[in-house]
Amino acid sequence: MTTPILDRRAHTHRAGVSRVANPGDTVLSAEHEMGGRSIMAKEANAKIQHYVPQYYLRGFVNEKRQLYVVDRPRKKFFRVPTNKVGGEQHFNLVTIPGINPFGMEEALSDLESKVAPVLEQVKGRHSLGDENDRNAILNLVAAVTLRNPKQREAIGEMYNEVAQAQFAQGLATKEGYEPFLATMKAEGRQALPYEEMREMFAKQPELFKVTPSHNFHIMVEASLHEHLVQLYEGRRWQVIVAGEDTGGFVTSDHPVCLRWADVEDHGDLSPGFAVPGTEVIFPLSPRLALRGRFDGEENLVQLSKDEVATINSLLISNAHNQVYARDALFSYMRAPGTPIASGATLDQDETFLTGGKSNKEVKIIGLRSK
Numbered sequence: 001m002t003t004p005i006l007d008r009r010a011h012t013h014r015a016g017v018s019r020v021a022n023p024g025d026t027v028l029s030a031e032h033e034m035g036g037r038s039i040m041a042k043e044a045n046a047k048i049q050h051y052v053p054q055y056y057l058r059g060f061v062n063e064k065r066q067l068y069v070v071d072r073p074r075k076k077f078f079r080v081p082t083n084k085v086g087g088e089q090h091f092n093l094v095t096i097p098g099i100n101p102f103g104m105e106e107a108l109s110d111l112e113s114k115v116a117p118v119l120e121q122v123k124g125r126h127s128l129g130d131e132n133d134r135n136a137i138l139n140l141v142a143a144v145t146l147r148n149p150k151q152r153e154a155i156g157e158m159y160n161e162v163a164q165a166q167f168a169q170g171l172a173t174k175e176g177y178e179p180f181l182a183t184m185k186a187e188g189r190q191a192l193p194y195e196e197m198r199e200m201f202a203k204q205p206e207l208f209k210v211t212p213s214h215n216f217h218i219m220v221e222a223s224l225h226e227h228l229v230q231l232y233e234g235r236r237w238q239v240i241v242a243g244e245d246t247g248g249f250v251t252s253d254h255p256v257c258l259r260w261a262d263v264e265d266h267g268d269l270s271p272g273f274a275v276p277g278t279e280v281i282f283p284l285s286p287r288l289a290l291r292g293r294f295d296g297e298e299n300l301v302q303l304s305k306d307e308v309a310t311i312n313s314l315l316i317s318n319a320h321n322q323v324y325a326r327d328a329l330f331s332y333m334r335a336p337g338t339p340i341a342s343g344a345t346l347d348q349d350e351t352f353l354t355g356g357k358s359n360k361e362v363k364i365i366g367l368r369s370k
Contacts, residue, residue: 020114020139022226023107049093049105051148052086052253055116056140059123059285060251062326070323070346072355077328077347085322086253088149096215104218108143115140123285126239126300135233141282141290142228145256145273146221150320155220156212163210171198231273235280235292239300246308247330247343248286252319257281259314261293281314286326309333309340316352 061067066079092104100106118136121129128134145151170176177194184191192200201208242248258271261279271278276294283289289311303311309331316323316332323346330343334351346352 020111020136022229023104023111023143023222048083048087048089049091050083050087051091052144052251052255053108053112053140054082054086055112056119056144057082057086057251057324059119060324060326068325068327068343070325070343070352072319072321072323072353075347075353085324090214092147092218094215094218104222111139111143119284123288126241126288128237128239128290128298134237135229137290138229138232139225141232141256141280142225145228146224148254148320150254152217155217159212159216160210164205164208167201167208171201228273232280232292235294236296236298238291238293238296238298240289240291240311241300241302242287242289242308243302243304246303246305248326249283249289249308250286250312250315250323250325250330250332250343251283252315252324253322254318254320255283255315257314257318281311283311283315286330305331306333306340316346317355 057067058065061082062079064079066081067085068077068079069085070077092102092108094101094103115136118129118133119140122133122137128137170180171194174194177197181191181194191197258273258278258280260266260271261277273280278293280292281289282292310333312330312332313334325343328342328344331340332343332346334341334349341349
């Protein structure tokens, strides 16, 4: 069976619906020709590759085409153009021999050409429109859900947890360790005796940490993209509108917020993108946001200042390192029962500044069903 990452065909799940192709479909399917140029030379000059698309962020700029940025690690705010945030050097660079190293970046650029005009139309009419436009927007939401440092960190920690469990299983008995010793001997390498290796693993597990490669992350993101789009298509999307006097919605370097819709404490059970009873919130502009659930109505809802501040609190809590807004006039809730706070104070808010937790301290969000 052909996997999504290698399948070059466009998906046509519904008759008459022109679907946006998965950016990962063609990236790893053909050899790359550099025309005599050095890949390393081109790589050295690669621009910053954005995991939060610039065409999306431009919907949040002010009249000077700048974003108001609140940076948690640096505990400060500043204003910059969209090309200065939401990206890292070589974030989408593929380093597999025979594969176009810039294929993913080029595929995302192609996605932009299809999604960007639809995004402007949706913002103008306050509606997702027909199935074609809906599919384009949900491809954008899927792309920013999967491709960001926070999600890669979570995937990396899960990857390491699996590896650690395998190490522990291999060291559970001396007999289980013997195949490893035999392999090392066959390769002409030495390994510690069983007792010493087991003691080292117990006392210094950090020495056995396994980190997935950059290519692994890109492969995972590409293979999950279409699946996530289909999960999003199964939700009913409400367009929520921030009133003129609310200060508007914010966004961030991790703008897709998944949470339990009933706001109850579910203990160790984390929300999943395929799990009933969850909702996804995604801001489209300072004025508009989407809220997707598996039940409910698809309608247009006007929010009060308090309601917008509540949504902003969720979006701010979901940020990785930076919050983006048109200006400092947005509002957010510090805590239940407390007065609404001004965006101008966010860079001094201790709850926000200390809110950056490692994924070991928070529930990891997975692509899973029940």
